[in-house]
Amino acid sequence: MSHSSKKAVITAIIANGIVTVIKFIAGALSGSASMSNEAVHSLMDTLNQGFLFLGLREGERPADGVYAFGHGQKKYLWNLWSAIGLFSIGSGLGMAHAWHSWEGLGSSHIIETVTILGHEISSLxxxxxxxxxxxxxEGxxxxxxxxxxxxxMRSAGEQNPFRFLAKADDPTLTAIVLEDSAAMLGLALAALGITLTAMTGHAEYDIVFSALIAVxxxxIAFYLGFINMxxxxxxxxTEAEQLFQEIVEDHPELERYHDLRSIIIDEQHTVLVAEIELKEEAMVNGLQQKITAAQQHILDELAGNEQQREQLQQYAFDRAAVEVIISRTxxxxxxxxxxxxxRLPRxxxxxxxxxGVCASETPPAPGADPLCSEEHPAHS
Incomplete structure (x- = not known):
């Protein structure tokens, strides 16, 4: 997670915390359903961004004896709890408030003025x-x-922000962008509902737009939950697997691959696993000279006289062959x-x-693959 992303989270927490307080005060004084739902919206934003910050902090912890690949996935868990929990609760509270306001239309009245510090001002x-x-x-x-x-987005070579929003590999930044966008839209909806109610005298406008904020x-809860899931x-x-396929096709010493798989641990860590077969010429060319040189080196280290050298010839050759093949692999x-x-640091x-090692120029026999000689697996 970059410093800029963390800055975005901290900025959002401070801004939404201040806005939450003043919205609750205004909603309580004016009795506006839209303002009350906007206050709930900002409260959920603030709590959610607090969860995002906790996720970032936990996700930055390095690998240890329990978490072999680090704690990066913890931020997705915090994000998921935040999305499904806080936003769902906020949506439910908002819909409930709108419903009760609608039910009470006949017995309630619109508050036109409020008194603050001894001064009367209009609710609008x-x-x-x-x-x-x-x-x-919030802007x-x-x-x-x-x-x-x-x-x-630009570093990923993408020009369409909506397309990048759907495939971005940083759900924390995606959450902040969506929340701030929704906050701006929520402000517009609340302003529209409050203004229409003040102009027409019908509280229905305020209630309907408050319900839209809750919806x-x-x-947002559903979409963020899907992203983190x-x-x-x-x-x-898939990008890492496609890159591996391109490298295999272009590499002069690789014949083919099998069982290619990958797992995304977090946006900075991907695990890639595959089986490969080498071309015969990649292993055979110059093999004899390298084995002979390695054999000579082993004999020089182990043998003190000519008689010992003769006795160790076969051992030195076998050991040299193994070392050269393993080294080349x-x-x-x-x-x-x-x-x-x-090309893909994550x-x-x-x-x-x-x-195995395959002689790619010779076609395989029907029902068999005699061109590939099995070797002991090697791992990186």
């Missing part, structure tokens, strides 16, 4: 002033989040790993198993 002026303050504070939070969002909260369900990293695997990580763990 109070509510619009509070909404204006909220627009400034600043929105700009901070959108700046980071657009930077991420919007429910929609993806990362908690062992989702494959590890070299190829290291090349693949460096290439993948250079692929943090790669395990490749060498299944």
């Amino acid at each position: 002026s109070l509510n619009l002033t509070v909404l204006g303050i909220g627009f400034v504070l 600043y939070s929105f700009l901070v989040a959108m700046k980071e969002f657009l930077i991420r 919007m909260l429910g929609g 993806r990362f908690l369900a062992d989702m494959r990293d 590890e070299q190829i695997i290291d090349e693949i790993e460096r290439d993948i990580k250079a 692929v943090s763990h790669i395990t490749l198993e060498v299944e």
Whole structure:
């Protein structure tokens, strides 16, 4: 998680905390259903962003004896609790308040003026002033989040913000952008409902727009829950798998691959697993010279005289052959790993198993694959 993303979360917490307090005061004084639901909306935003911050803090903890790949997935869990819990509760409270306000239409009246510090002002002026303050504070939070969002979008080569919003790999930043966007829309809905009620004298407008705010909260809860569920369900990293396929096709020493799989741990860690087969010429070319050189080195280290050298000839040859083959295999695997990580740094763990060596120029016999000689698996 970048410093800018954390800044977006902290900014949103401060802005929404201030706005929550003044909205609750205005809602209590004016009796506006829209303002009350906007206060609940801002409260849910503030609590949710607090959860997001806790998730960021927990997710930054390194790997340990219990969490082998770090604590990165914890932020998805906090985000999921926040989305399903807080926003669902906020939506339910908002709908309940709208329903009770609707039921009480016949016995209630519109509060036209309120008294603050000995001065009477109209409810419309109070509510619009509070909404204006909220627009400034939440608008600043929105700009901070959108700046980071657009930077991420351009670095990913994407031009359409809506398309990037659907596939972005940072659900925390996505949550902040959606919440701040919904906050701005909620302010507009509340202002419209309050103004129409003041102009017409019909409280129905205020109640209907307050219900729309509650429905919007429910929609955000569903979408954010869906986004975080993806990362908690062992989702494959299709971009990493596609990159691996391209590397195998272009690599001069790889014949084919099998059983390619990947798991996204978090947005900074992907685990990639595959089985590969090497081309015969990749292993055979220059093999004899390397084995002979390695054999000579082993004999020089172990043998003190000519008689000992003759006795150790076969041992030295067998050991040299094993060392050269393993070294060459590890070299190829290291090349693949460096290439993948250079082009997609989030692929943090790669395990490749060498299944065999194939003579690619000779067609396989029907019903068999005699061209591939099995080797002991090698891992990276």
